[in-house]
Every structure is written in structure tokens, then in C-alpha cells.
Amino acid sequence: MVAPPTVFVIDDDPSALRSVCALLTAFGMTVKPFDSAEDFLADYDELQPGCLLLDVQLQGIGGLDLLRQLRRNHLDLSVIVISGNADKQVVRTATELGVTEVLHKPVQPHDLVDVIQRALG
Numbered sequence: 160m161v162a163p164p165t166v167f168v169i170d171d172d173p174s175a176l177r178s179v180c181a182l183l184t185a186f187g188m189t190v191k192p193f194d195s196a197e198d199f200l201a202d203y204d205e206l207q208p209g210c211l212l213l214d215v216q217l218q219g220i221g222g223l224d225l226l227r228q229l230r231r232n233h234l235d236l237s238v239i240v241i242s243g244n245a246d247k248q249v250v251r252t253a254t255e256l257g258v259t260e261v262l263h264k265p266v267q268p269h270d271l272v273d274v275i276q277r278a279l280g
Contacts (some may be wrong), residue, residue: 165209
């Protein structure tokens with residue numbers, strides 16, 4: 160039996176992390192929260208299908224650095240970047256690193272769910 164796709168959510172803001180995970184769970188999605196890129200990397204199983212919802216501004220390994228590491232390791236995971244203050248350079252870099260979408264906080268719940276559902280295909 161194939162495991163359902165998982166939405167991996169990385170955000171170092173506990174309130175934002177809880178809110179997003181509650182929203183996605185309410186829509187029937189399997190969600191796995193992380194408060195750091197380091198915790199995600201320690202736990203991630205590349206055989207688990209899903210997508211990554213990634214805040215760019217993280218303590219420790221930043222969101223763009225995590226993206227670079229995932230791509231260097233040839234991990235083909237759909238990534239949606241979400242940020243409260245992504246400038247044009249961040250958006251350009253994220254796009255070059257192959258993100259599915261860049262969303263700006265605050266994002267409307269239905270917009271977030273739609274983007275994630277498309278990323279999960």
C-alpha cells in the first residue's frame with residue numbers, strides 16, 4: 160500500500176506552524192510540521208511522496224540554503240516558498256532553484272490549499 164502524500168511544513172514561528180498545519184489537516188491532508196530545516200533534514204525520507212511548504216526566513220539553515228542542499232542532493236520534492244518579506248532577489252533565487260510557487264504572507268487559506276493540492280498533483 161502506497162503512503163498518502165505528506166505536506167512537510169517548515170516554519171520557525173510556532174503560531175504560524177500550528178495555524179497552517181491545522182488548516183491543512185482540516186482539508187484532509189497529511190501534515191508533518193518542523194520548526195527548523197535541520198529537523199526536517201534529520202527526519203526526511205525521500206521515498207515519502209509529498210511537497211514542502213517552506214518559510215524562507217528560518218533560524219539556522221535558511222530556506223534558500225535548504226533548497227540549495229535539496230537540489231544538490233537531487234531530491235525531487237515540490238517546494239512552495241512562503242515568506243512575509245521576500246524581495247525580488249529571493250523570489251528570483253527560489254525560482255531558479257525550481258520552486259513550484261512563491262507565496263507572500265499573509266496568504267489566503269483557500270489560495271494556500273489550492274497551491275498545495277496542485278503541487279501534490
